[in-house]
Amino acid sequence: MHVSWLDGSPHALAALDTALAAALNGGPAVLPLNSADPSAPALLEAMAPDRPAEPDTAVVIATSGSTGAPKGVLLSPRALTASATATHARLGGPGHWLLATPAHYIGGLQVLIRARLAGTKPAFLTGTGFRPDEFAAAAAPVLAENGPRYTALVPTQLVRLLDDGGAGLAAARAFDGIILGAAATSPKLRAQAAEEGVRIVPSYGMSETASGCVYDGVPLDGVRVEPDADERLWISGPVLSHGYRLAPELTAESFQDGSFRTSDRGRVLPDGRIEVLGRADDVINTGGVKVSAAAIERLLGAQPGVRDACVVGLPDPQWGEAVVAMVVASADEATLRAAVRAELGAAATPKRIEFVSELPLRGPGKIDRQAVRSRLVREGNPEGL
Structure with missing residues (x-):
């Protein structure tokens, strides 16, 4: 297994991009880790990179999640490319991408994969923290390209761009689509973005679904999202993970008959859209x-x-x-x-x-x-x- 240590530098991100290309073509599985994360040594030990990766694994996303227990999500080349391909189809075709979120999380990692499948070179927002002026500078080369221009943000980043109202907001307006993930997009934030002319696509997903699998309430092509009798959401489709690193019991508990049992509650609205109601334990x-x-x-x-x-x-x-x-x-x-x-x-x-x-x-x-x-x-x- 290839361990990619990410320190926020362009060099580290470029090295990860190269390792991903090899992994998608059958090379060693990639384990991206944040070198500044205090929990990184524990995650590394739990992922046991010296042991062979599970079959058909291109990427292992390691996280402590909400429980604090290390967990590694196994993602195949098929799941990763299915997610990227379906995302482009939903957004309006392959395009140019700005990576503005950490690449050791699935949302950031998928930006690299989408750009690679599109045959374009991603731009990187590097450093620590998030400043609207730095976002504008990083976005400039992407926005100078012809064809669709995309990025992915979390709601807190968008709030800062809207509050700042300067060059960062102007750059956000110029993107053809901004995927919002990692946390729910409030109706208020959606309204503010629309008022400012920022084209957002709220998404729902997780590492186990190779990033967002429901865009603006509508599952990606090939994805099915169904609530059970207790409103617990089950997801199936080609974007699914095939389990957890070195955890067969957890894998068997969470993945059943080709579906993934999420920790979220939800329902299907009359128009067929999926509404996520919150975590099952909330x-x-x-x-x-x-x-x-x-x-x-x-x-x-x-x-x-x-x-x-x-x-x-x-x-x-x-x-x-x-x-x-x-x-x-x-x-x-x-x-x-x-x-x-x-x-x-x-x-x-x-x-x-x-x-x-x-x-x-x-x-x-x-x-x-x-x-x-x-x-x-x-x-x-x-x-x-």
């Missing part, structure tokens, strides 16, 4: 009433002055679990609590709202719920809520 049982943390987050996020929100259930002697929220907002607590109560009822109304300048994130823009929970426990007094 239900809070408070006072004997089950409420959805995702539904509360969506409602809070729609309120004036709210930029982001995370809702968790904390142990409480009276309620069993208390609904507690952490929000990035200029609104006041009473107004937000009243909005939730009016729309979702008393049980869903947060017992406490903690205001912060930004939510803790993990990976490429996902809210770190465990960090939110720990901070709320540390800074509050959940037993006295």
Whole structure:
């Protein structure tokens, strides 16, 4: 197995691109890792790169996920190319790509694969952090090309571009399509992007589906997404992973009869589109009433002055679990609590709202719920809520 250590430099990304080309043609499987990630040594040890890769594996995406336990997603050349090909078909044809998210995650890695299949040379947004002016500079060579121009971002990056309103936003407007992944796109953010003339494509997917497999509610060609009786989403199609690195029991549990059992709840809308309702474990049982943390987050996020929100259930002697929220907002607590109560009822109304300048994130823009929970426990007094 070939280990690609990524440090944010163009040289490291170019080396990964070369290794990917070999892996897609039957060469050694590639394990991309972030050299600045404190968990990288543990991930490397868990992936055991000195042992042979599972058959038909081109890429291993290693992650600690929300549980903290290392896990390696196995992706075949067929799954990776099926995802890239279907993405181009949905967006409007092969084109030129800007890599603006970390390449050790599947969303960034797929940008390299799409560009390679399109026969184009990707541009790289390098360095740490995300600055709108640097995004504009990195986008310039892509936007100078003829034909479709694409990039992939996470919602927090788009928010910064919209807030900045300068060269970064102008560059975003010039792309023919911007895939938004890693986290849900709120209706408010969708409306803001449309108002500013930014063409976004909200996506849903994961490493196990070789990146986004549902674009703007519609599965990619060849992909099926179906909820079971408990609203748990099952996904099938050529984009699927064939299992987890050195974990046959986890593989058998998650992949059954050609389908992948996700950790998400969802439903099929009357028009056939897929609506993702949130994680299956985000239900809070408070006072004997089950409420959805995702539904509360969506409602809070729609309120004036709210930029982001995370809702968790904390142990409480009276309620069993208390609904507690952490929000990035200029609104006041009473107004937000009243909005939730009016729309979702008393049980869903947060017992406490903690205001912060930004939510803790993990990976490429996902809210770190465990960090939110720990901070709320540390800074509050959940037993006295």
